[in-house]
Amino acid sequence: MQPLTNKAQAVNRAPMSFWERLYLINIIKGMFITFSHMFKKQPTIRYPEQKREFSHVFRGLHVLNRDEAGRERCTACGLCAVACPAEAITMEAAERQDGEENLYREEKYAAKYEINMLRCIFCGLCEEACPKDAIYLSETFAPANYTRKGFIYGKEDLLIPNPTTEAAAFAAAKGVEA
Amino acid sequence: MTLLSFDWAFIIEKLIMIAIIVFASLGIALYTTFGERKVAAILQDRPGPSRAGPFGLLQPLADGLKLISKEEIIPSHANKWLFILGPGLAMTASLMTCAVIPWSTAVDVFGRHVELQVADVNIGLLYVFAVVSMGVYGIMIGGWASNNKFSLMSALRAASQAISYELAMGLALIALLMTTGSLSLKTIVEQQVSGNWWNIVYQPLGFLLFFVAALAECNRTPFDLPEAENELNFGYHQEYSSMKLGFYLFAEYINMIMSSAIMASMYFGGYDLPFFNEASVAPNIAALIGVGTLLIKIVLFIFLFMWIRWTIPRFRYDQLMNLGWKTMIPLALFNLLLTGAVILAKL
Numbered sequence: 434m435q436p437l438t439n440k441a442q443a444v445n446r447a448p449m450s451f452w453e454r455l456y457l458i459n460i461i462k463g464m465f466i467t468f469s470h471m472f473k474k475q476p477t478i479r480y481p482e483q484k485r486e487f488s489h490v491f492r493g494l495h496v497l498n499r500d501e502a503g504r505e506r507c508t509a510c511g512l513c514a515v516a517c518p519a520e521a522i523t524m525e526a527a528e529r530q531d532g533e534e535n536l537y538r539e540e541k542y543a544a545k546y547e548i549n550m551l552r553c554i555f556c557g558l559c560e561e562a563c564p565k566d567a568i569y570l571s572e573t574f575a576p577a578n579y580t581r582k583g584f585i586y587g588k589e590d591l592l593i594p595n596p597t598t599e600a601a602a603f604a605a606a607k608g609v610e611a
Numbered sequence: 612m613t614l615l616s617f618d619w620a621f622i623i624e625k626l627i628m629i630a631i632i633v634f635a636s637l638g639i640a641l642y643t644t645f646g647e648r649k650v651a652a653i654l655q656d657r658p659g660p661s662r663a664g665p666f667g668l669l670q671p672l673a674d675g676l677k678l679i680s681k682e683e684i685i686p687s688h689a690n691k692w693l694f695i696l697g698p699g700l701a702m703t704a705s706l707m708t709c710a711v712i713p714w715s716t717a718v719d720v721f722g723r724h725v726e727l728q729v730a731d732v733n734i735g736l737l738y739v740f741a742v743v744s745m746g747v748y749g750i751m752i753g754g755w756a757s758n759n760k761f762s763l764m765s766a767l768r769a770a771s772q773a774i775s776y777e778l779a780m781g782l783a784l785i786a787l788l789m790t791t792g793s794l795s796l797k798t799i800v801e802q803q804v805s806g807n808w809w810n811i812v813y814q815p816l817g818f819l820l821f822f823v824a825a826l827a828e829c830n831r832t833p834f835d836l837p838e839a840e841n842e843l844n845f846g847y848h849q850e851y852s853s854m855k856l857g858f859y860l861f862a863e864y865i866n867m868i869m870s871s872a873i874m875a876s877m878y879f880g881g882y883d884l885p886f887f888n889e890a891s892v893a894p895n896i897a898a899l900i901g902v903g904t905l906l907i908k909i910v911l912f913i914f915l916f917m918w919i920r921w922t923i924p925r926f927r928y929d930q931l932m933n934l935g936w937k938t939m940i941p942l943a944l945f946n947l948l949l950t951g952a953v954i955l956a957k958l
Contacts, residue, residue: 471654477657479658
């Protein structure tokens with residue numbers, strides 16, 4: 434086979450010279466290499482205090498969106514569940530009653546909306562499938578939990594804070610617009 | 612009544628000294644474990660333990676607490692007495708070494724002339740050798756009593772390694788004794804303090820051999836075959852838990868400190884601070900400076916030990932034996948002959 438790069442080197446099989454067999458000089462060389470590492474910059478990020486910036490296209494935990502008036506956008510059409518390759522999304526639809534117009538944007542809404550974060554592969558297909566701009570993937574990841582049950586996120590975990598009543602929390606949850 | 616007519620002040624003085632030295636060595640060993648982790652981390656571009664206390668300084672205490680509070684397990688097939696004896700022996704042997712190390716010049720305490728050395732034995736170095744070779748019994752007994760193949764293998768390795776390298780160590784030392792003419796560590800240090808040169812100048816090859824042999828005796832990398840995490844699952848302390856394991860680990864670090872102290876005393880002038888006239892200050896201050904100097908030398912040696920550990924990989928077993936028998940011992944004999952020839956030529 435033709436070499437693809439010019440980086441290949443033939444293995445040196447020549448017998449070791451006296452100084453090489455002595456090993457001592459090579460030990461000292463090696464020790465200088467390790468010593469020089471004492472002055473190198475450490476790439477460590479001290480996690481809980483410092484956090485690595487996620488990329489803008491990072492796909493993390495899901496957020497169920499609200500519109501400007503604080504109404505849930507989701508209409509429980511089930512397209513996200515259909516699109517989901519990991520079958521992580523379950524939902525139950527309910528009809529909006531009179532007097533609930535300030536809660537739900539459409540006439541039908543998701544009474545129950547669950548995502549199993551252990552099944553989810555964070556592919557973002559739900560985000561693409563949604564016709565109502567109701568679900569999107571944020572820039573955080575699922576924290577550790579003691580039980581499997583704890584990884585099934587319900588509506589109370591997923592819904593974004595209400596922009597009319599909790600504007601600051603809403604902005605924080607919304608994060609940076611990509 | 613004649614039996615009770617001790618010099619009580621002398622006994623109390625020595626007991627206090629023993630207590631100080633033992634606890635100081637334990638404290639230093641505690642922080643040597645911390646130093647080991649820090650040095651390893653810094654050499655590998657990591658910050659190392661940094662959570663417990665400022666700069667992670669409380670980490671050794673947390674480690675000790677963990678070791679003490681862990682469950683003590685004695686395997687059902689183990690020989691119980693020997694299993695308990697092993698770590699105790701390892702610890703005792705490594706602590707006993709510090710008895711003959713001269714820490715500094717004498718101090719005056721309440722008009723009493725106190726030598727900063729537990730015992731100035733005239734066969735000090737011989738005593739060190741006797742005790743160091745006892746240290747291997749701790750490993751041997753621990754490995755044997757664990758009734759575990761890996762532990763036994765490691766104990767065998769430790770024993771053969773210690774025997775092989777003690778020979779080279781002893782031969783390197785005889786060359787030093789030929790130049791100094793004394794086995795007492797105090798006398799050897801005093802010669803270096805009063806003379807112009809440290810012994811390293813007269814015995815560079817001897818020091819190199821002694822240093823390599825000391826690495827082997829302390830079971831430090833590249834000679835850590837008895838522990839060999841990836842081959843023997845930690846070797847002789849595999850079955851140990853709780854503070855018994857702690858004793859083994861501690862004994863290793865105390866061995867390191869003691870061999871550093873002995874090397875500093877024998878080849879690097881002990882408590883001698885170069886270009887400094889001890890007579891120019893008060894004796895107590897001179898003694899303090901001496902202790903500080905010796906401690907700095909010890910710390911430098913320990914750093915060297917660690918530096919080597921995080922640079923060189925472990926030797927293979929046959930390489931270890933080849934180096935010990937076919938290289939170190941002939942070199943030590945050559946060094947002996949050379950020293951003898953030079954002494955004869957000078958006469």
